[in-house]
Amino acid sequence: MDIEENKVLQEEQFILRLPLEEAKRIREVLRNKPEKLKKLMKISVDLNDNKVLLNLGKNKLYGSIKKLPTLIESYKTNICNNKSLLYKTADICHIVECVYEERAKEKNETIHGICPPLKNVKKKRFRKTLFNKDFAVEAEKVSKELYYLLSTDLEACSSKFEIIYEGDPTEKAKKQCEKSLFGQLSSDSSESENNSNE
Template sequence: MKFEKMLRAQSDEIEEQFILRLPIVESEKIRGLLRDKPEKLKRTLKIDLDPLKCEGTVIVGRKSLPAYLKKFPTIIESYKTNIANDKTNLYKTADISYILECFEHPVKKVKKEFIHGYTPPLKNVKKNRFRKTLVNPEETETTEMITKELYYLLSTDLDAVTTRFEILYENDNDENRPNNLQTEMHLFGQFLSSDSDVEIDIVD
């Protein structure tokens, strides 16, 4: 029972937040209410939103404004603090990823995704930082062919009863031949060199 009460208390603390963007006149009116008379905000500001259609209506006083919900390209973290605690502790309340933009008149074509971030450095962030990478089609085809050939060779090696390998060098001179043999013996052992014809059975 105690655990269920804790879960309910935690679920009640989770908030869903979005940024409200109003025209200049209405925004100044709401800002003045928040500063002088915050108790009158509920009677002055009303929001009717349909999350499925991403559309709604915002009523400021007696004026009705069409509103459209848009998605941010980035996530904004929201925090709150306690004034009595001298603002020393911050508590995260939500991740803001939507903005409700209001207009004077209805808009016919509205994009559901916002191309800008919330701050000036994030202007056109979707085009600048999340753009598609340029790919050379010829290199892509070559890479795919090499990958398929490699998978084919590996699959045939798994089905083989015995395996045998041979190391080939581009410049195989008599001077560096002993060094190459020593390197092979160090890597594969004395019975596994490039001159060995011994076949080894692989036991699964």
């Protein structure tokens, strides 16, 4: 991969999608003589424009780097002749689609995943949540009222609150509810409440 020297080199993996004839040719080279692939194929990447130039022998292919909507994990096996262990090598989140003619600038993201069940996955599964305007207006009114009440409470010299229960709960239930709301009240606050009630 030829990347400009002033750029930081990153170890990343991506999927290379080629036209059918070129893909068959590369598969044959990989099966028969994999060491020839370095001479046959050269990839030039421009990270600023997300463009890729692929030289396959005498053919030139043009591609663009696109972000996948899902992550694909790649693994390595047969390390030190141990085929039972899997080693994760990278998360693949980009695809390079190559064609024979250079295209105008395209979107940097794809809406489809790699396998058929992930067709239109970005629109179907990762769509934006629906927005209820009436609920949003009501929530905004309630939050404004709450801020107003809290600000007036802070400006007051003294404030008092009262808990109103539904039905007729017992004293034990009242204390348990207050404890769950406010925690354990300190002895000073309970004494001051008793003194103020007398």
